[in-house]
Amino acid sequence: MACVADSLKMNPERQVMLLCGVDALCISCPHNCGGECDSEKPARYDSAVLSLCGLQDGELLQWRDFQRLVLEKILAPGKRETVCGDCVWTQICPARE
Numbered sequence: 632m633a634c635v636a637d638s639l640k641m642n643p644e645r646q647v648m649l650l651c652g653v654d655a656l657c658i659s660c661p662h663n664c665g666g667e668c669d670s671e672k673p674a675r676y677d678s679a680v681l682s683l684c685g686l687q688d689g690e691l692l693q694w695r696d697f698q699r700l701v702l703e704k705i706l707a708p709g710k711r712e713t714v715c716g717d718c719v720w721t722q723i724c725p726a727r728e
Contacts, residue, residue, distance in 0.1 A: 632656050643695035651677040651688045672718065679714045680705065701726075 635655055639645060648654075651674050657663045662670045681688060684700040705711055711726055718724070 639694045643693065643698070645694050646691050647694050647697060649677075649681060649686055649688065649690050649692070649697070651681065672715075676715045676718065683710060683714070 639647070653663055653666050653668055657668065657673070660668075662668050662673075668674065677688075680686075680701065681690075683704045684697075685704075686692075686697075686700070705714055706726055711724075715721070715724075
């Protein structure tokens with residue numbers, strides 16, 4: 632995840648494909664079972680983010696545009712907790728700050 636995050640920070644114009652399901656961040660996750668996630672949480676989080684941002688599964692856009700939408704539609708209005716408040720990583724999430 633750190634490699635992907637660093638790459639996107641260095642190139643915010645990079646196109647990203649938004650997916651509800653296993654993606655590049657899931658490669659080393661123990662819940663990734665042959666390209667399928669054995670947890671319902673990530674798909675629920677992904678769907679909520681896309682819905683709140685007015686985006687679709689499989690949509691392409693620049694990383695900076697996605698960041699802006701997440702800030703405007705989720706973080707600034709205080710909706711992060713409703714989207715992914717039960718995530719096991721919530722204590723170290725940079726969006727929590």
